[in-house]
Amino acid sequence: MSSRIALVVNPTSGRGLGARIAPLVRERLTAAGLTVDVHTTTCAEDVGRIAAEVVASGADAVTLIGGDGTVHLGAQVLANSGMPFGVIPAGTGNDFARGLGLPLKDPAAAADLVVAGRTRAIDLAVAKDEFITTVVAGGFDSLVNKRANAMAWPKGNARYTLATLAELRTFTPLEYVVTVDGQVIETKAMLVAVGTGPTYGGGLQICAGAELDDGQLDVTIIEPVSRLTLLQMFPKLSKGTHVGHPAVRTLRGRSVRIEAAGITAYADGEPLGALPVDIGVAPGALTVFA
Numbered sequence: 001m002s003s004r005i006a007l008v009v010n011p012t013s014g015r016g017l018g019a020r021i022a023p024l025v026r027e028r029l030t031a032a033g034l035t036v037d038v039h040t041t042t043c044a045e046d047v048g049r050i051a052a053e054v055v056a057s058g059a060d061a062v063t064l065i066g067g068d069g070t071v072h073l074g075a076q077v078l079a080n081s082g083m084p085f086g087v088i089p090a091g092t093g094n095d096f097a098r099g100l101g102l103p104l105k106d107p108a109a110a111a112d113l114v115v116a117g118r119t120r121a122i123d124l125a126v127a128k129d130e131f132i133t134t135v136v137a138g139g140f141d142s143l144v145n146k147r148a149n150a151m152a153w154p155k156g157n158a159r160y161t162l163a164t165l166a167e168l169r170t171f172t173p174l175e176y177v178v179t180v181d182g183q184v185i186e187t188k189a190m191l192v193a194v195g196t197g198p199t200y201g202g203g204l205q206i207c208a209g210a211e212l213d214d215g216q217l218d219v220t221i222i223e224p225v226s227r228l229t230l231l232q233m234f235p236k237l238s239k240g241t242h243v244g245h246p247a248v249r250t251l252r253g254r255s256v257r258i259e260a261a262g263i264t265a266y267a268d269g270e271p272l273g274a275l276p277v278d279i280g281v282a283p284g285a286l287t288v289f290a
Helices: 013-033 042-059 070-078 095-100 107-114 140-150 157-168 227-239
Strands: 003-010 035-040 061-064 083-088 119-127 130-132 137-141 176-182 183-189 190-197 217-222 247-254 255-257 265-267 270-274 275-287
Touching: 003 042, 013 061, 013 107, 035 042, 035 183, 035 217, 042 061, 042 070, 061 070, 061 107, 061 183, 070 083, 070 095, 070 130, 070 247, 083 095, 083 107, 107 275, 119 265, 130 275, 137 140, 137 275, 140 157, 140 190, 157 227, 176 217, 176 247, 183 217, 217 275, 255 270
Parallel strands: 003 035, 003 061, 061 083, 083 275
Antiparallel strands: 119 130, 119 275, 137 190, 137 265, 176 183, 176 255, 190 217, 217 247, 255 275, 265 270
16 A cells, blocks of 8 residues: 555535545544645645645655545646545535545545555546546536536535526527537437546436446437426436436447537536537546545
8 A cells, every 4th residue: 555645635625524524534544554644725726736746746645535626626637647546525516436436425434445555547538628537518417517506505416406496497408519439410409418427416327327447438418308307307317217218318439529509518517618629538547546
């Protein structure tokens, strides 16, 4: 097992959860005989700067306490570095950790995975010169994400549920051009999502069955349905049982282009930029404790 761990803490993740669990995680790591250097972020920009300093410092590994946004920032530096990356989930959605099968509500157990030292290499998506650790959303789901990010209440997944209900009142299907490995699809749709992992939005399995290390992007297109049908589909998204619905189309490929007017794409829960967006895959780009 690596002997020197840089523990990067986002104290604001999960409305202060990051700060509350940091002492427990540090104690768990030091009790196992590891040397732990703690770095606490004060703003989002700190994550990338600290990660770069850690890579240059000679540490054996980095472990991050935070949510998907924090993981996203860390991945920009740690991708292709070969440095093992541990995650202690402390955010709202925790979809990166969920895709890895990490304990979501047991920080001590998550820390034990770092102590155990078993690693795997996983793929990352690449879009607009950024590495993406979960899913790129473009459509109804990105509008929900935007609204949820602006909400101060409620906490957790309930925020996404309320944002979904609010967006349903006015949303109409969009005109898309989706190109997957050169195959052009022109269609109206409610949303198009592209990911290396299965979930976004705090556990919605939009890309159900996606494998983190198959070198492929999973694409889900939900074609036009009524507002009621889309609402009824969300519980199925939580279980991944929406696959097979007549309005759900799934594809796989190594390159994807999404085009639609007036839509901002979101990635890892944060704004990525206006469509169109070209998405590629970086196989095995991130080494993680899992």
